[in-house]
Amino acid sequence: MSSMITFILMVNRQGQTRLCRYYQPVNMSCRTALEANVVRACLSRNRDQCSFVEYQDLKVVFRQYAALYIAVGITEDENELSIYELVQNFVEVLDKYFSHVSELDIMFNLDRVHIILDEMIQNGRVVETNKSNVLGLLNTLDKMADG
Template sequence: MIKFFLIVNKQGQTRLSRYYECFEVQRRTLLESDVIKLCLSRSKDQCSFIEYKDFKLVYRQYAALFIVVGIDEYENEMAVFELIHNFVEVLDKYFSRVSELDLMFNLDKVHIILDEIILNGTAVETNKSRILSPLLVLDKIGDTG
């Protein structure tokens, strides 16, 4: 099961966080701080899977952004690694070369995309067209209204 999904920049600022398990605010802050330090301090040559406390971290770096996913011990690391890449491909398709600014100014749309991919900590959709279809409908409604 996926426990959380984070997007963080190189300066260690969280740009998106979605939790699929109940974490109190203080624990989230501490967790994000630790996870960010761990991932940012690693070199590109090191493995993208990290054992951390009672779960595993899977992360990928795209330019100045890190996407970090916390999973339980039963989740397949490679599947999550590819899920992260699929998420970025969907963002690229929608925003045509996504940037950190796209994420910051369209956070609601990024959440919609993420919600189409992951539901209650489980990956439910990987087809890019199906993931984007609700967002495209919303965009059409916005254009006509």
């Protein structure tokens, strides 16, 4: 199996999923268990502990931003640090688009967040990290909607 991202989760401190994107097929009953276990593993760690955890045959890289956690499931041979930085880049893009992104921005603009994610990651592979390029399509869509 080549290196890749298998899923991305965004959850709040209460463990409620705000965004999930799977890049490999996972049936719904398994998703519920996967999300619950991953969230539990991430929320149970304190700030002094490593942001990489093992889950079944995957590694999970996560970061906390205020009340939100972003967890990324990756295959064994994917680079944890590059994914850790990808999460930071994703949040910076969200911040740039929403002007200080919040949980409410995610909840009420989920379509926009998915567009951003799709511009950055396709088929479990990182395809774009340049913030201006990532936001290009969204800015075009916004101009069309306004005008």
